[in-house]
Amino acid sequence: MKNPTATTKAVLDEIARPKTRSSLFWWLLDHYDAVVHSAEGRRHDWKGLCATFADQGLTDRDGEPATMHTARMTWWRVRKEKVRLDALRAAERAERESRAAANGSRPSRFPKGEYGPPLATTPKTAKPKLPMTLERQAELGLQLSTAEGVVITKVTRVFKLRPDGPDYVFKEDGTIVPSTNLASQLAIRQEMNIDSGRPVNLKTEHVYAKLELRSEYR
Incomplete structure (x- = not known):
């Protein structure tokens, strides 16, 4: 007779990680943050990575x-899934806090879940320090943050629709740094356009509008 605990775990594992996804997909999703950090804003060398994936036994859905x-399409699907999961977790946290407020109780000081890096202790008026690659681009005369109301990259200008709206950072090629869920959605669409040889902002107007930004070519 099979162990009921082992059976339950096997079934739940199959539900959580269906075989409709490849081993490469699950590896990239598990290591998403490390992959993004290691790339430092650069585009991936898929030819070299495919050789490494094969050496490590990471395959497509057919093995x-x-x-x-x-590999490129798998990474695109991983990024979409990451956006979905982040939005789901954010909604769950908001629901827990809403229920706690409705019950007249305060949410736990340390709720379960994943935690990001510690909050910065710099004054609110201080501007965030740009990553090294973007600092270098700024030295070359490119304005890469919407803090001043306009971004100028090599291919586009980006304007804020609301002066007190959120600040975003863009790369030299016109793609946005995926700092939020909406910014990640825009970044995915932009990378798909670039990979297909299309204009970076093709069919992105609705996402820009949600970000309260407007883009036009230089």
């Missing part, structure tokens, strides 16, 4: 070595 195309 075959990933090609440049399948």
Whole structure:
């Protein structure tokens, strides 16, 4: 007779990680933050990575070595899934806090879940320090933050629709740094456009509007 605990775990594992996704997909999702951090804003060398994936036994859904195309599309799907999961967790946290407020109780000081890096202790008026790669671009005369109301990159200008709206950072090629869920959605669409040889902001107007930004070509 099978162990009921082991059976339950096997079933739940299959539900959580269906075989409709590849081993490469799950690895990239598990290590998403580390992958993004290691890339430092650069585009991935998919040809070299595919060789490494094959060496490490990371394959596509059919168990075959990933090609440049399948690896790129897998990364795009991973990024979409990350946006979905982050939005789901944010909604769950908001629901817990809403229920706690309705019950007249304060939410736990340390609720369960994932925690980001410690909050910065710098004054609110201080501008965030740009990553090194973006600092270098700024030295070359590019304005890469919407803090002043306009971003000028090599291909586009980006304007704030609301002066007191959130600040965003853009790369030299016109793509946004994925600092929020909406920014990640825009970044995914922009990278798909670039990979397909299309204009970076093709069919992105609705996402820009949600970000309270407007883009136009220089």
